[in-house]
Amino acid sequence: MKLEHDHSVAAIRARLSAGAKPNYIRDWVYGGIDGAVTTFAIISGVVGAELSTRTIIIMGFANLIADGFSMAASNYSGTKTEVDNLERLRRIERKHIAAEPEGEREEIRQILQGKGIEGEALESAVAAVTSNDETWISTMLVDEYGLSEVVRSPMLSAASTFIAFLICGLVPLMPYLIGSEDGFVISLVATAIVFFAIGATKATWSPQPWWRSGLETLAIGLAASAVAYAIGYFLKSVV
Amino acid sequence: MKLEHDHSVAAIRARLSAGAKPNYIRDWVYGGIDGAVTTFAIISGVVGAELSTRTIIIMGFANLIADGFSMAASNYSGTKTEVDNLERLRRIERKHIAAEPEGEREEIRQILQGKGIEGEALESAVAAVTSNDETWISTMLVDEYGLSEVVRSPMLSAASTFIAFLICGLVPLMPYLIGSEDGFVISLVATAIVFFAIGATKATWSPQPWWRSGLETLAIGLAASAVAYAIGYFLKSVV
Numbered sequence: 001m002k003l004e005h006d007h008s009v010a011a012i013r014a015r016l017s018a019g020a021k022p023n024y025i026r027d028w029v030y031g032g033i034d035g036a037v038t039t040f041a042i043i044s045g046v047v048g049a050e051l052s053t054r055t056i057i058i059m060g061f062a063n064l065i066a067d068g069f070s071m072a073a074s075n076y077s078g079t080k081t082e083v084d085n086l087e088r089l090r091r092i093e094r095k096h097i098a099a100e101p102e103g104e105r106e107e108i109r110q111i112l113q114g115k116g117i118e119g120e121a122l123e124s125a126v127a128a129v130t131s132n133d134e135t136w137i138s139t140m141l142v143d144e145y146g147l148s149e150v151v152r153s154p155m156l157s158a159a160s161t162f163i164a165f166l167i168c169g170l171v172p173l174m175p176y177l178i179g180s181e182d183g184f185v186i187s188l189v190a191t192a193i194v195f196f197a198i199g200a201t202k203a204t205w206s207p208q209p210w211w212r213s214g215l216e217t218l219a220i221g222l223a224a225s226a227v228a229y230a231i232g233y234f235l236k237s238v239v
Numbered sequence: 240m241k242l243e244h245d246h247s248v249a250a251i252r253a254r255l256s257a258g259a260k261p262n263y264i265r266d267w268v269y270g271g272i273d274g275a276v277t278t279f280a281i282i283s284g285v286v287g288a289e290l291s292t293r294t295i296i297i298m299g300f301a302n303l304i305a306d307g308f309s310m311a312a313s314n315y316s317g318t319k320t321e322v323d324n325l326e327r328l329r330r331i332e333r334k335h336i337a338a339e340p341e342g343e344r345e346e347i348r349q350i351l352q353g354k355g356i357e358g359e360a361l362e363s364a365v366a367a368v369t370s371n372d373e374t375w376i377s378t379m380l381v382d383e384y385g386l387s388e389v390v391r392s393p394m395l396s397a398a399s400t401f402i403a404f405l406i407c408g409l410v411p412l413m414p415y416l417i418g419s420e421d422g423f424v425i426s427l428v429a430t431a432i433v434f435f436a437i438g439a440t441k442a443t444w445s446p447q448p449w450w451r452s453g454l455e456t457l458a459i460g461l462a463a464s465a466v467a468y469a470i471g472y473f474l475k476s477v478v
Contacts, residue, residue: 009349030313037309038277038302045301055290058474059298062284063277066467070276073459074269081445088446110248116374117367124360125351135355148385206320207327220312228305235297 022152024160025204031071031161032198035169037221038067040191041228043172047184048232053176056183060173068165076158083151086141093137104140105130111143168194188225195221261391263399264443270310270400271437274408276460277306279430280467282411286423287471292415295422299412307404315397322390325380332376343379344369350382407433427464434460 039060046056097104109126117125130136141147171194175186199217203210278299285295336343348365356364369375380386410433414425438456442449 009345033313034309038306041302041305041309042281042298045298045305048301049297051294051297054478055294055298057478058288058290058471059281059284059294061474062287062467062470063280065470066280066284066463067277069466070273070280070459070463073462074272077455077459078269081441081447084446085444106248112364115364115368115378116371117364121360121363121367124358125354125356125364128356128360129354132355139354142381146387146389148387150385202320205324207323208320216316220309220316223312224305224309227308228301231301231304232297235300239293239296 022150022156024152024156025201027075027157027160028164029198029202031068031075031164032168032194033217033221034071035064035068035165035167036171036191036194036198037224038063039169040172040187040221040225043176043184043187044225044229045232048229048234049236051232053183056176057173060169060176064166064169064173068162068169071165072158072162075161076154079152079154079157083154086147086149086151089141089145089147090137093140094133097133097136101130104136107144108136108139111139114143168198191225192218192222261389261395263391263395264440266314266396266399267403268437268441270307270314270403271407271433272456272460273310274303274307274404274406275410275430275433275437276463277302278408279411279426279460279464282415282423282426283464283468284471287468288475290471292422295415296412299408299415303405303408303412307401307408310404311397311401314400315393318391318393318396322393325386325388325390328380328384328386329376332379333372336372336375340369343375346383347375347378350378353382407437430464431457431461 042059042063043056046052046059093104105126108129109122112122112125112129129139138149141149172187172191174190175183180186195218196214200210200214202217203213206213208216281298281302282295285291285298332343344365347368348361351361351364351368368378377388380388411426411430413429414422419425434457435453439449439453441456442452445452447455
């Protein structure tokens with residue numbers, strides 16, 4: 001998030017409304033990381049346990065579609081719940097305002113008092129906020145329930161997750177599909193690049209520099225794969 | 240979220256501060272769903288492709304620990320990024336306030352004007368909010384950046400995810416560990432119960448009734464497993 005230092009009214013208004021736009025980069029990044037990690041962990045487990053390349057292709061694709069679908073469906077449901085919940089609270093608050101305006105007005109008074117406004121200014125501010133039902137309800141949703149009023153599309157969130165999962169999860173499987181002889185090495189290198197690239201993309205909303213965010217995701221992905229390899233290697237002789 | 244209709248000052252204050260406490264149920268629920276879905280999808284893929292029970296145990300455990308670790312690590316990193324970002328913006332805004340108080344005061348004026356406050360009341364409200372640096376900064380973080388000031392612990396988020404992933408992911412593997420003959424049927428029934436139970440738990444923060452939320456998660460989990468089974472069954476004769 002870049003912080004502009006332009007204090008013109010237009011610039012401030014632009015900043016205030018920009019914060020209210022939905023953003024799907026997070027869905028892409030988390031879907032992509034999960035796709036690359038789970039697929040490459042399956043490959044590592046198979047290689048560690050010395051199972052067949054056939055197992056890699058079957059289990060890799062089964063995971064790719066099944067896990068990708070499940071993540072996307074969960075994201076759809078979670079986003080829809082948020083949207084529905086916001087609507088539900090909005091309806092309830094609207095009813096409360098109609099039925100018991102004094103009590104709801106007292107809530108706004110407490111919220112504004114919490115911001116340091118007092119005395120006559122407080123009464124005028126309360127009167128101003130409660131003069132418009134939409135502002136009244138919106139202030140309660142944001143300041144009482146701590147909700148964000150940014151409305152995300154469940155369908156777009158789910159689609160972003162699924163497509164990113166699919167693309168990033170296909171990368172580690174590629175060498176096995178083209179029947180490469182050094183399948184595991186090529187898969188490892190290609191997946192490492194994907195881990196680093198998605199991690200670097202995460203830096204767009206993080207205070208970390210891109211290379212550090214990239215290295216962090218690379219480290220998590222490689223550690224998870226090493227664990228899968230070790231478990232495969234260990235269980236090979238046990239079961 | 241229950242909506243109390245008590246409008247005493249004490250009740251309103253209690254509600255305002257309750258909204259500011261971190262909550263880790265979501266980490267449990269999402270970790271649990273992912274653990275049950277991915278593990279059972281692996282089992283379904285193996286059964287669909289008629290691979291060995293040995294493959295189920297090896298790939299099931301490799302996924303359980305590797306994917307659980309990766310989800311927990313991602314959650315740790317994501318939560319830490321949020322906490323760091325909040326701190327970073329707080330520091331930047333503090334610096335801006337010291338360097339250019341008039342510009343930052345204009346931002347507060349725009350924010351309060353957006354809530355419908357005008358004229359003399361607006362000037363008094365702006366003066367009140369900007370009389371205390373903490374309230375000033377906090378108002379900008381919430382209303383300008385749309386951030387929540389609830390600070391979550393990265394360690395607790397990660398631990399909740401990992402433990403839930405492990406517990407829910409172990410359920411579908413259990414029948415295979417005790418060497419049951421009807422492994423797949425028992426695993427299916429036990430996992431279906433887990434899907435429904437976690438889905439019902441989700442209803443604590445959703446407007447849906449518990450049974451509908453439970454059925455929804457059950458449907459997603461079973462659909463993902465059916466997809467994995469179908470891919471295993473289809474690829475069995477292709478590769």
